[in-house]
Amino acid sequence: MIEAPVLRWYRCLHAGLTKLIERTSVLANVTGTLMVLALVVVVNYDMLARTLFHRPLHGAIELVQFAMVLIVFLQLPDVIRAGRLTRSEGFLVLLELFSPVLARAMRRLIDTLSFVIMALIAVASFPLFIEMWESQDYFGIPGVFTAPWWPIKLTILVSSCLCGAIFVLRVIAPIRRANAEEVESE
Numbered sequence: 001m002i003e004a005p006v007l008r009w010y011r012c013l014h015a016g017l018t019k020l021i022e023r024t025s026v027l028a029n030v031t032g033t034l035m036v037l038a039l040v041v042v043v044n045y046d047m048l049a050r051t052l053f054h055r056p057l058h059g060a061i062e063l064v065q066f067a068m069v070l071i072v073f074l075q076l077p078d079v080i081r082a083g084r085l086t087r088s089e090g091f092l093v094l095l096e097l098f099s100p101v102l103a104r105a106m107r108r109l110i111d112t113l114s115f116v117i118m119a120l121i122a123v124a125s126f127p128l129f130i131e132m133w134e135s136q137d138y139f140g141i142p143g144v145f146t147a148p149w150w151p152i153k154l155t156i157l158v159s160s161c162l163c164g165a166i167f168v169l170r171v172i173a174p175i176r177r178a179n180a181e182e183v184e185s186e
Helices: 003-053 059-079 091-098 100-135 150-171 177-186
Strands: 138-141 144-148
Touching: 003 059, 003 150, 059 138, 059 150, 091 100, 100 150, 144 150, 150 177
Parallel strands: none
Antiparallel strands: 138 144
């Protein structure tokens, strides 16, 4: 059995890391939301400039493509943090009625697999980010609109690391006292 001071230290460390990751996720979500608002301004400006002045905003399509990827990956960690990621809970809810311990184990298994997927995305995107950073490769039409690829690759890398951290913190979360009492009674 783990001694009480070690368990308290672990719970405190876990709570601190969870708070830091959650705040970072919320900040990324706010940034993604601001990008949505900026995208609305760009699209509306392009529409009005096209219609009223016959002068479209050059690079509007590229800006939309660029922003969509950023928005998705900036908001994903907060979606996971808030438990709003689309998944089927029906089986786990039913299982929880009959065996709460097994349901918790299944949730931890799902979170572990989710962590593995996010870690694989991070590992795969790291060399791509380094390559784009060093090459300064860009997308768009030269002379009209160009933007570097590296911010997208960096956002994917950081977001997948953040998502992985959220999943791993769920997996290693200490069992709450109420849950521990349920385990002892079974």
